[in-house]
Amino acid sequence: MGIRLIASDLDGTLFTDEKAISDETRRTLEEVTEKGILFVPCTGRAFASVPELVQTLPGVQYMIVSNGAAIYRVEDGERIYGCTLSVDSVERILEFPISEEMTFEVQIQGQSYTEQRYIDDPARFGATGFGVQYIRTTRHAVEDIQAFAQKHKAELDGMAFVSADQMLRESFWKQLEDSAQDIRITSSIPHLIEIGHIDADKGKTLGHFLQMRGIPADEAMAFGDAGNDISMLTAVRYGFAMANATDECKAAAYAVAEENNADGVAKMIRKYCL
Numbered sequence: 001m002g003i004r005l006i007a008s009d010l011d012g013t014l015f016t017d018e019k020a021i022s023d024e025t026r027r028t029l030e031e032v033t034e035k036g037i038l039f040v041p042c043t044g045r046a047f048a049s050v051p052e053l054v055q056t057l058p059g060v061q062y063m064i065v066s067n068g069a070a071i072y073r074v075e076d077g078e079r080i081y082g083c084t085l086s087v088d089s090v091e092r093i094l095e096f097p098i099s100e101e102m103t104f105e106v107q108i109q110g111q112s113y114t115e116q117r118y119i120d121d122p123a124r125f126g127a128t129g130f131g132v133q134y135i136r137t138t139r140h141a142v143e144d145i146q147a148f149a150q151k152h153k154a155e156l157d158g159m160a161f162v163s164a165d166q167m168l169r170e171s172f173w174k175q176l177e178d179s180a181q182d183i184r185i186t187s188s189i190p191h192l193i194e195i196g197h198i199d200a201d202k203g204k205t206l207g208h209f210l211q212m213r214g215i216p217a218d219e220a221m222a223f224g225d226a227g228n229d230i231s232m233l234t235a236v237r238y239g240f241a242m243a244n245a246t247d248e249c250k251a252a253a254y255a256v257a258e259e260n261n262a263d264g265v266a267k268m269i270r271k272y273c274l
Contacts, residue, residue: 003273005038005213005220007064007206007232008265010045010054011188012225013242016261019130021053028266032273033059040064040209042202044188044228046157047072047079047110049138066107067186067196067228068205069157079110081208082157083200089180090153093195094146096175101125102163105139106148108155112138115145118162126164126191158196169193186228194228203231210236221272223257223265225249240268 008014014021029039041054042064050063055074062080063072071081098104103125105114114135118125122135142148149156163169173193176185182198202224210220218237224230225245230252233239241253242264250256257264 002219003037003221003238004215005040005210006032006269006273007040007042007202007220007222007236009202009224009226009229009232010041010043010050012244012260013223013229014041014054014260014265019051019134021057022263022266024263025266026057028263028269028274030058032269035273037273038062038213038215040206042068042206042222042224042229042232044194046107046112046138047077049112049134062209064202064205064209065110066157067188067194067200068202068231069107069196069200070110071205071209072110077110081205083197083205084154085156085158085195085197086180086182087153089183089197090149090156090159092179093159093176093183094150094153096172096179098146098161099163099165099168101165102161102168102172104145104149104159104161106145106152106159107157108152109157111140113142113145113148114139116141116143124164125162127162131189158194158200160195161193162191164191166190188226188228201231202229203233203235206232207235221268223268225260238272240264 039059044067047065103118122132184198186194220236221238222232222236223240225242233253239254240257241250243259257268
């Protein structure tokens with residue numbers, strides 16, 4: 001296939017449900033990087049929230065993070081591309097009344113910030129299993145998240161509103177759609193509403209990176225499982241949805257790989273690249 005770049009989401013895709021990378025996947029990545037193929041993790045996580053096991057994978061030189069709001073060079077942690085929310089959009093969003101059953105976080109320069117009550121009790125807002133520990137170990141608490149976001153309104157890579165209440169999320173999503181024209185709204189997990197600049201999604205930023213490297217889209221493949229991955233799967237010639245992906249993600253894909261717990265990414269890479 002002449003593949004020169006492989007991009008992959010992390011949670012639900014490259015990671016197993018235990019947030020691990022299997023030995024088979026690691027071996028496969030070692031082999032493709034030895035062939036000179038770039039492997040680029042693409043995640044909704046902020047740069048500082050990406051675990052070391054990803055940053056130390058064979059051949060990982062760059063990462064697309066914050067749902068496409070930034071590209072980082074792994075070697076020295078330098079941000080080489082960024083697309084922040086507009087000040088006007090942030091101000092409009094911050095005007096919305098926030099229910100006690102909803103909270104939010106912001107991503108700034110590779111770090112995630114939120115309020116203490118979310119860190120104290122992530123499960124109250126919908127986090128389960130690994131998510132509880134993940135929130136507690138990767139988020140920085142601020143005294144007043146509303147005031148903090150207002151103070152840093154020109155620096156936000158993204159915002160994420162969190163609630164376990166489905167009706168509340170749907171209502172808030174509709175408010176967001178009606179409020180600002182230059183935002184993109186997506187979701188990687190059910191209790192999350194993720195907001196970024198209209199030009200900051202995984203697909204557009206992956207396309208930008210391909211141009212930077214002089215790689216045509218038909219010489220790239222991508223893997224994902226959720227709504228925030230769809231633009232990435234359609235930005236390249238070979239976009240693979242996992243068997244555990246959403247129906248919308250599968251519908252947008254070139255083909256469906258086996259699930260994340262069955263080395264789906266590694267098997268497709270072996271089939272098409274090795």
